[in-house]
Amino acid sequence: MIHSLAAWGALRDFAASVIVWTRPHSAIPAGTVDNTIFIDPELSEAETKCVLMHEIIHLELGHVGCQPTSVEREVQLMVARRLVQFDDLRRVAGWSNCPREMADELGVTEQVVLDRMATLDGDEIQTLWPPSDHIA
Numbered sequence: 346m347i348h349s350l351a352a353w354g355a356l357r358d359f360a361a362s363v364i365v366w367t368r369p370h371s372a373i374p375a376g377t378v379d380n381t382i383f384i385d386p387e388l389s390e391a392e393t394k395c396v397l398m399h400e401i402i403h404l405e406l407g408h409v410g411c412q413p414t415s416v417e418r419e420v421q422l423m424v425a426r427r428l429v430q431f432d433d434l435r436r437v438a439g440w441s442n443c444p445r446e447m448a449d450e451l452g453v454t455e456q457v458v459l460d461r462m463a464t465l466d467g468d469e470i471q472t473l474w475p476p477s478d479h480i481a
């Protein structure tokens with residue numbers, strides 16, 4: 346597993362932030378009110394890292410309260426770009442095409458792997474899966 350400290354390192358920029366280890370709502374595993382980030386303590390390490398980065402990005406963007414679906418989607422894509430570097434994705438894609446397996450190796454959730462793939466441009470897709478590897 347790749348141990349990325351990106352989420353925890355990013356938190357340093359928000360020194361006034363506090364993490365409270367409690368699930369904020371039955372329907373959501375994490376949330377932020379002012380500078381307090383609430384996180385379900387029952388999440389896995391990978392889930393915790395991903396939801397923490399998600400909440401940090403909300404703080405960075407100055408979001409307050411619930412956000413529209415389109416904003417949440419953009420935050421999800423930002424989380425994926427920050428937590429999964431292209432070179433790491435390329436290395437893992439070299440031996441696996443299973444998102445669950447890739448997620449385990451990258452230390453993120455399967456959804457973050459899928460979101461990262463959604464951010465790829467054509468050149469990046471060609472790099473990960475060269476046309477010569479395709480079956481006609």
Ligand SMILES: [Zn+2]
Pocket residue numbers: 399403412417420
């Ligand atoms: Zn959110």
